[in-house]
Amino acid sequence: MTACDHRHQLFTVDQVRALDRRAIEELGVAGYELMQRAAAAALVCLQQHWPRARRIxxxxxxxxxxxxxxLLASMAREAGLQAVVIALDASRGDDAIRARHEFEQAGGTVIRWHQDEPLPVVDVQVDALFGTGLRRALAPDVAELVRRMQANGAPVLALDVPSGVNADSGAVPGEAVSASVTVSFIAAKRGLYTGQAPGHVGQIQLEPLGLPEGLWQGVEADAELMQAHTLPPRPRQAHKGNNGHVLAIGGEHGTAGAIRLCGEAALRAGAGLVSVATRGEHLVALNSARPELMAHEVDGMQALAPLLQRATVLAVGPGLGQGAWGHALWLAALDAALPLVLDADGLNLLAREPRPLSGTAVLTPHPGEAARLLGQDTAAIAADRFAAARELARRYRAVVVLKGAGSLVAAPDGRVAVCPWGNPGMASGGMGDLLTGIIAALLAQGCDAWQAAVLGTGLHARAGDLAARQGGERGLLAGDLLGPLRLLLNGRES
Known part of the structure; x- marks a missing residue:
């Protein structure tokens, strides 16, 4: 295994620091040499993305x-670029002091940042303000510099981490650089892929700095970045009974759309049969719009019982409500001890009435639902999404999909996978209902809870990206994902 094989592994800040120390102490790569390698890699990255840039x-x-x-500024000058440095303060640490001294000795210009001075007009700006160690909000004067950089209009290359972004959690507690490209050194930092960070990092380019595979031996990554996968082709003799029977439970008065989206997503994700347990007023609409769904009027637990007997997987929550009807169906579904996916009001009822989940279960909360399940507020969830997802999985002994930019999938054993796909157009009604149906269908086709959650989350986000490429992000509807979802499941992207 080489350093490049670690591109799908995500590490905490402490782990990356330990790797850095190990490179110095055990592999004999001096700290200043690592700094030189980082600067050289950053310059190559800059020239790749902005080949016509002449002033930085x-x-x-x-x-x-x-x-x-x-060091990047020194190398840029040697390559024929005009490079000026704007410094916050005097350098600290032997390597940083040496790097500044060499730049100045070679004739480089260092300008002390002052709010009264305008920023230079350049082709590219390089953010080398703060690295992985910053966890607090930027100081007011630095925040003002960052605002000026953004107003400048020139694209930004961030070195390792956009300043102001927490590289561990993805939280942004104050002002932060919004980079066009972030070049990340040695190992991928987990926080850059989730929370508020995706709005600041731009394109991430990992540079392991030529370090040998021995650096990673015995180091277990904190999380993994999802890779694009789908299900294998079905055997020619397959029939609908081989692909499971999903029962989608929900659709209180006025919410037929939520349960229809869930059921239709389960069909498009390959479930052999999909039944819907809902209010009688929705049957005509469901049967006329999607006759492949077997819609049933269910007015209570007694009517639900025969449907539970035929089902192999349950999808519980879309449009369920928290009234007497929804609560009764929720209790019956949990008592059935079938593999299930809980979403929306299925989660809100669980937060209101905690109880153990027997057997295979996947929970799909957004941050607000996660906060209710943990008895916290949404700010606490945002401050450390990794900790929140892991605690939910541990507490409920279920696989958890913590939704949002950079959705996280966590298992009770501590594993976490991070979704690198998805787009802002998916912030619209019904998207979560689709995800519930997709994961339920994958469970019905034989995936275990972890596989179904990871694959389903990835397919859902990739379908959103494919739909956005076809028509744009703004105005994207949940139903627009169904066609792309089918393509992806069959190994086709267009």
């Missing part, structure tokens, strides 16, 4: 991230 401004902080910036 490098914004340097006092630490090693700033040292990377000084």
């Amino acid at each position: 401004a490098v914004y340097c902080g006092p630490g090693n991230n700033g040292g990377d910036g000084y």
Whole structure:
């Protein structure tokens, strides 16, 4: 295994620091050499993305991230570019001081940042203010610099981490750089792929700096980045009974759309049969719009019982409500001890009435639902999505999909997978109902809870991206994902 094989592994800040120390102490790569390698990789990245750039401004902080910036500026000058450095303060640490000294000795210009001075007009800006260690909001003067950088209009290359982004959690507690490209050194930092971070990192380019495979031996990544997968082709002799029977339960008065989207997604994701247990007023609409769904009027637990006997997987929650009807069906579904996916009011009822989940279960909360399940507020969830997802999985002994930008899938054993796909157009009604149906269909076709959640989350997000490419993000509807979903499940992307 080489360093490049680690591109799908995600590490905490402490793990990356340990890898950095290991490279220095055990592999004999000096800290200053690592800084030189990082600067050289960053310059190559800059020239790849902006080959016509001739003038760059490098914004340097006092630490090693700033040292990377000084060396990048030196190398850019040697390559014939005009490079000016804007510094926050004096450099600290032997390597950073040495990097600044070499830049100045070679004739480079360092300008001390002052709010009264305009920023230079350049083709590309380089953010080398703060690296992985920053967990707090930027100081007011630095926040003002970041606002000026954004107003400048020139694209930004961030070194390792966009300043102001928490590389561990993905939280952004204050102002933060919005980069066009982030070049991340040695190993991928888990926080750059979830929470608020995806709105700041732009395109992430991982540079392992030529370090040997021995650096990673014995180091277990904290999480993994999902890869694009689908189900294998079906055997020619397959029939509908081989692919499971999903029972979607929900659709209180006025919410036929939620349960229809869930059921139709289960069909499009390959379930052999899909039944819907809902209010009688919805039957005509469901039968006329999607006759492949077997819609049943269910007015209570007694009417639900025969449907539960025929089902192999349950999808519970879309449009369920929290009234007496929804509560009764929820209780019956949980008592059935069938594999199930819980979403929406299925989760709200669980938060209101905690109880153990027997057997295979996948929970799909958004941050608000996660907060209710954990007895916290949404700010606490946003502050550490990894911890929240892991605690939900542990507490409920279920696989959990914590939705949002960079959705996380967590298992009770501590595993976490991060979804790198999805787009802002998916922030619209009905998207969660689709995900519930997709995961339920994958369970019905033989996936275990972890496989179904990871594959389903990835397919859902990729379908959203494919639909957005076809028609744009704004105005994207949940139903627009069904066609692309079918293509992806069959190994086709267009």
